[in-house]
Amino acid sequence: MTxxxxxxxxxxxxxxxxxxRQIDSFLRASESWVAEQRRRLAPAPPPLRDGDRLAYLDDVLLLEVAPARGRRAAAGREGSRLTVTAPAGDDPGRLVEGWYRREAARVIAPRAQAAAAALGGQAGRIAIRDPRSRWGSCSSTGTLSFSWRLLLAPETVLDYVVAHEACHLRRPDHSPAFWALVADAFPAHAGARAWLRENGARLHRGPAWRWEGLSPS
Ligand SMILES: [Zn+2]
Incomplete structure (x- = not known):
């Protein structure tokens, strides 16, 4: 099959x-390869602009880009507004991503520690990264790594990935025993996994992914 x-x-x-059945298993095995090829073929997402809507867990943030006029580059949220102060020539998208990465560390670290504790374990370092094809990982030394892009997904999806990686502290494989742990720790895991299969690749389009291709309203 090709x-x-x-x-x-x-x-x-x-x-x-x-x-x-053979076709089905071939397609399943090729899923992440296909997603990667499609991502390569897709044109780069449009740059973020003032007035864009941004996904943030179950919320929507409105992006406000303010010219720096001599002030330092900054990004901060107030209510449902994310304000980015960008010096001329600076890409607001870079500042927005920096903000999401800091938020990811703030939001994910306590959840990961709580999930590990609930399983009777303890997480080591919590790292925020931007891997191409996974949402989280667990190292042999107990470091849990997560993609900042999980903040662009529904909160239940983030919590599922956190629970999944915390379960790896107990079992470093994907054996039936591992999945039994996951089912115990996070009963809604099937729905979250289906969401990631369906939408995961689109999180690489950036914080405005949900509205890409929709006309502004
Ligand atoms: Zn895993």
Whole structure:
């Protein structure tokens, strides 16, 4: 079987005798490869601008870009408004991402410690990163790493990934015993995993991903 990803979509070529089950497992195994190819083909997301809506867990933030006029570059949230002070020539998107990364550390660290404690363990360092194809990881030394882009997903998805990685402190594999731990720690895991399969690649389009392609209202 071969898969091709082009600008008009994904083409699967199947030998005549392939069974539905073989096709299905081939497609499942290729899922992250297809997502990666589609991401490469997609044009870069448009730069963030004043007035854009941004995803933040279950909330929507309104981006306000203020010229710096001699002030230092800064980004801060007040209520549902994220205000970025950008010196001329500075990309507001870079400042927005910096803000999300700091928020991710603030929001995720206590959740990860609580999830680890609930399982009778203890997390080591909590790191915020931006990996290409995973949302979290657990090192052999107990460092839990998370993608800042989890803040662009519903809160339940973030909590699922935190629970998943905390469970790896107990079991570093994806064995049935691991999944039993996850089911115990986070009963709604199937829905969160389905959400990530469906929407995960789009989080790489940036904080305005939910509204991309929609006309401004
Ligand atoms: Zn895992």
């Amino acid at each position: 898969l091709r990803v082009g600008p008009s979509g994904v083409r699967l070529t199947v030998p005549p005798r392939a069974s539905a």
